Structure formats: structure tokens, C-alpha cells
Amino acid sequence: MKTSILALGLATLATTAVAQDKPVLTVLTYDSFTAEWGPGPAVEKAFEETCACDLQFVAAGDGAALLSRIQMEGAGSDADIVLGLDTNLTAAAAATGLFAPHGQTWKNTLPVAYDDPTFLPFDWGWFAFVHDKAKTPNPPASFDDLAASDLKIIIQDPRSSTPGLGLLMWVKAAHGDRAAEIWKGLADNIVTVTPGWSEAYGLFLEGEADMVLSYTTSPAYHLIAEEDPSKAAAPFAEGHYLQVEVAGKLAATDQPALADAFLAFLGTDAFQSVIPTTNWMYPAVTPAAGLPAGFETLIQPEKSLLLSSTDAQAARDAALAEWQAALAR
């Protein structure tokens, strides 16, 4: 017993000593960012080449889990940066008072103006309904079309998933007061509502529905990673809502300079060129070399929709009630 405690003590001292060699920057992010096939490993390597530091990712479930994690930890968090909130959650995140202004000046290339003093976008995507081109040769061109069709769709629950919440905001931003009517029309198209994106997309690939709520970039995964050109996203006339994924610096960080360096690094090609084929989203700043081959085949919505984070937060509860009332049978 004594030896094991001694050994533990020595091991702790040793790790502390090693850690003191290099400052540690802790980035709290979602699971799939840190996965071996995700952006995490390449980002870590590229940043550590420039920072003389140890970049450590801490995974905390999905985007919504990040926010609850920060709220649980409060100012005592070990994290310096939070990476992976989306704009539907930033108002709540800012309201915690735990974030500091980012102070960055680099410009993003988002299709809408997005300039927030606290949160920096690192990637984005248009929400869209994805289908199989052979099975659904004539996809609907609007929510009204979709509601009038007998196509079956799978969506995510806005109470447990960020794409689900995004769809809620999409219908609200595109149709305002008609949102409840749109949802009533869609009710008989919806096969089911899943707790998260992966269940919905998995069910769609198993042939449980004709279309699934995902991103315009989803077909790029099948095309580039699987050499399967069969999937496409349907362009909607009313425009497509954006998911903008952002990063923020925690005010209580013990590495403010490194945190600033990391936020600046987010705007560079070294970070942005990793995004398209690891996170399967659009980079927040188009890299000098452009987008990877295959991305040119994706639909380019003419109109982009995005509610400001305060509008999104203000609209959420009423939109959710509308959604529940329209879909409860």
C-alpha cells in the first residue's frame, strides 16, 4: 500500500514537472472534433509547431453539452478556450459572463455578416435536406413543396440536438408567422424525430426515409471519402439557415496569451484547410488554395438565413411550443 502511494506521488510530481516545461492550453470541444479522424489531431500538430506549448483537447459530448459543462464548472474551469458552440447557444453562453472578448481582427468569409465581440466563427454549414438522387430524382424546392409531397423525412429533436434547433430557427427565419402552418403541413411527412444527428442520418442511410435534415456539405463526405456520388442536398427557394460554429476565450484562463494565439490561429490556413474534409463543414475563412475537389459539386444556396444570437434565443421557447403543438398527434 505504502509503495503504491509513494509511486503515485512520484508519478504526480513527475507529470507536474514535465507539464511545467511547456505551458498547457486546454481547449474544451465536442467529441467528434477530437476523434482521430476529426480535425483535432491535425490542428494540434499545426498549432504546437508554432506555440511552444502543449495543446490539450477535452471532449465533452456535443455542442449543447459544452455549454452545460461550462455552466457546471463556472469560473473554476481548467479550460482556456471553448470550441464548438453554435450561434443558437451563444446568447446563453455570453449571459454566463464567463467569456472574455476575443480581440481578434481577422475577417471571416461567411455568406452572412457575422461579427461578434466574444465569439469567433471557425466553420459553418447550410442546413439542408439530403436525399438519394436515384430514389428521389425530383426533390422538393421549398418547405411548402415538401409539405405537399408524400416524401418521408427524419428530423432531429430541437430539445436535444443542435441541428434540430437549427431547423426550428430555419422555419422561423424563413416563414415567421407561417411557421406553425409549415410544421402542421410537415407533420405527415415526418417519419420520426431522433435525439441527435447521428441517429437521424443513420436511419436515413438504412432507407427509413427519403430525406434527412443535415447539411449541404453532407454529400461531399460520401463523394470524397466513399467515392459515392449518389447523395445530394435539395436547394430551398426560401433560403437555407446557417449553423455557425464558434470558439470563445474563457475570462478565467490562466494562459491568456496562448489563448489569444490560438484564436488568431483559427483564422489561418493551417487551421482552416483542415476543416472541410475532417469536420465536413465550410471553413470560416476560405483557404488560399480554395476548397477541396468535390466541394464544387455541392449546391450553393442563393439566400442565407441566420437569426442573431439574441433573436434566436428570444424566439426559441415560442418556436418550440409551436413545433410541439403542431407535431403532437
Place this chain on the structure above:
Amino acid sequence: MASRARPLTSARGAALAAAFLGAMTLGTVAAVALHAGTARPGPADWSALRFTLLQAGLSAVISTALAIPVARALARRRFAGRGLLVTLMGAPFLLPVIVAILGLLAVFGRSGTLNGILAALNLPQISPYGLHGVLLAHVFLNLPLATRMILQGWQSIPAERFRLARSLALTPAAQFRHLELPMLRATLPGAALTIFTLCLASFATALTLGGGPAATTVELAIYQALRFDFAPDRAATLALIQFALTTAALLAGWALIRDAGFGAGLGRPPELPAPGGWRKGMDATAITLAAAFLLAPLAALVARGLPGLTDLPQGLIGATARSLAIALASTALATAAALALALATARKAPAHRLFDAAATFPLAASSLVIGTGLFLALRPFANPSDMAIPVTIATNATLALPYAYRLLAPPARSLHQDYARLSASLALTPVARLRLVTLPHLARPLGFGAGITAALSMGDLGVITLFAGQTNATLPLYIHSLMGSYRMEQAAAASLVLLTLSFALFALFDGIGRRHAPA
């Protein structure tokens, strides 16, 4: 002296186990509640509660009712592959929810095998989405458990009683009334209670197959409260409602459970009469239908997983090793605690009702509330990712313990009734009694319980998501991440690895138990 010291000593173990379970369930709710004030549930929560009760009640009734003919058929028929079938039937229950759903949909889904057959026969298509879909999945997941619990009941009727029935020339109906009905009264309430409580905490199954927000359960409301609204107070209130429902179900169970009171036998293999004629046909039908219902989706999962096996990502090995270590540690913890609790309850030790409740509460516990509570309680003392593995072991042991306990409780009760006096009169030391009486007689449920615990701990996603750092993902979390990154084929293959390993662990423990059983 020894005989007076013994009950106290082992009740201490049970008390320790009960205290641990209380801390993991009610304690974590308290930790969540303390983070803020208290909140009243809204109208949406009440309608979620109604749906939760409806689906859990129906799931419990249907699963147990269907399990009776299947268990009886398995108890009184001997056929090639019976042992394998009994073991395989445990598998659906051990699957991670989303994997089980995908397997089920491969058969019953809109493009599933069944609809393919219906289309070929020009019959109308079925859709598994709605309340019936939720029930289908819950029966799929719980029928095996109910069957095994009831099968064990049949096997616990001493062979001598059937011999007596035969020499008295009892008709099958009279035999049912005098032997099988009392056994069912001792077994069914526990089985139904377990399934009801388990379905109370259903979240992903109910939502995914429920077809829309009408199928909202309390667990989803908890998830929403913690994740999107960060309203720990509301989550705590909802968790308390789940526990109140569990308590009500427990009280009902206590009122209904009657000991069968068969008395001790000589420990011969059970000799169930196997009547011929239409009863044989009925048994064959029950076994065939149950096997087809439970095994077809599993076969589909194996078929889905095979193509990706050649292309598995590297991190899988580490995740698998971590999951195995967690499973073995949780199994040791849960089985020992369940045994202590079951023996103390059987002996009607002081506070045995409390032990019974402590061993049931985890069924209704929301793993998200447990995780959040532990996070809030432990965060001030240690770094979350350093705690990920111990916390997961403790949580998995807590969540799996009720199954081991429910399997052990009825045989522990009859063991006590039949052998307590004999053991006392022989003045067996506690160790000798454990070795000569308790362990051999409880070998079968102990093995089965340990098998279930191990497999559940392999498959449970539970709290690790809250604590996991960069390098300590478990296999289920790893599969979840694969699915979250479009890698469905690799996820299917990794699920097959998980299914195989869970099943191997289950079969290993179950096999050890069956080999050491007296019958």
C-alpha cells in the same frame, strides 16, 4: 456465538452497498438540486410523464405476458441448441440502444425485411413508428430478461413436487394451480417491476421510434433541462418524480410478491412434465416465434457489421481495452453488492425493505443526472477526465446491480427458507456456509447476473460523455463518435465488435454459473 455474529456481519455489507446505491441515486439528485433552487414541472413535463407511464406499463405487461409461454416451453422441452438459444436470447438486452434500434429496423423498418415480404405478397406496409414501435423495441429488449427470470422460477420448483403431482395424478390445470401459479406469483411481479422501472428511464428508444414529440419521456425532459436550458433544479425535480414512480412500483411489488413456499428439494435436476399433443405444438410455436423475433435483428446487425471489419480505425483497440476493464471491475463490484443485498433481504434483516428499495432505485435513475451530480460533487476535488474511468465503473455497477439483485432475490429467499435452519444447526462458519450452501445454490443466478452486469457495462454510454477527456473514450462512446462523423460502416463494424465482446463476457459468466449449478 458465530451464528449470532453472522447476520450482523453480512448485513453490514448490505448496508454498505445500500448506502453506496443511495449516494449514487438520491445523492446525485441532491447534488444537482443543490446547484440551484427548486422548480415546478410545466405542462409539457406532465404530458411527458403520462406518456412515460403508459409506455412503461404496457412494455412491462406485454414483455412479461409473452415471456410466460416462452419460459414454460423452454423449461419443459429439451432440444438440440436449447442451451445456445437460452444464452443468445440474452443478447438484445445487452445492446446499446441505437444499435438495437438499427437491428430492429433492419427487420421491421420501412425498408426492412418484413416490409419486403409484405410488398412481395401485395400486403399493406407496416411502419414501426409510434407507440407500437416503442413497445416493439421495449419488448425486443426486455422479453429475454423476463423469459430468463421466469425460466429460473420454473427451474426452482423442486423435482420432488412434480413427482408428487404425478403420483397424485394431478391434471395439467391442477398442477398449474398448485405448482406453477404460486411460482409465477413469486416471480412475475419482480420481472414486471424491473421492466417497468427500466422503461421509465427510456429516452433514445422512445424518441427515435415514437415518431414525434408526442412520444416525449421524462428522461428527454431531464436531458433538455440539463443540456439546453441548464436548469438543474428542473432536472432534479423530474428525477425525483422518476424515483417517486419507482417507489410506487416497489410498493405494488411488495404487496403482490408471495413466496412460493415449495420447501427444500434434494437438489435433483427439475423434472417438468412435458405433455405431448397440442401442448407440444404450442411450446414449439412459442419457442420458434420468440427465437425469430429476437434473433432476426441480431443476424441483421452481424450482416451490417461484417463488411466494415477490415477497415476498423486504430483507436478502437484502446477503447475496447478500456471498456473490457470497466466491465470487469463493475461486474465484481455489482455482483458482490447484489449478493450482500439479496442475502440480507432474504433473511429479512433489519431494514431489508430499504435494501430492496436501494437495489431497485438505480433502474429509474437517469444516467445523465447521476453523471451531472457526480460531476458537480467531485469537480472541486479532481480533474474530470482523471475521474472518468472510476466514475464510469461506479455508475455502471450501480445501473447494472438491480438486474443481478432481481435474479438473486427469489432464489436467495428460498435458499434461506430451506437451508437457514440446517446451516445454523450445523453451526457452519460464515465462510463455510458461503462456500457449501450459498454459492453452489446461487451459482446459476450469480453467473447470469454477473454476465448481464458485464455486458451492460460494456454497452452503456452512461456518464462517460461528461467526464471523458482526449484519450479515455470507451467502445460505446467511440461508436457514437464514428456515427457522428458519417462513418456508419465503421460504426456498424465496431458495434459488431461490441456485440461480440459483450456477448462473450455474458456467455462466459453465465456458463460458469450454469456449470457450477447443482441442477
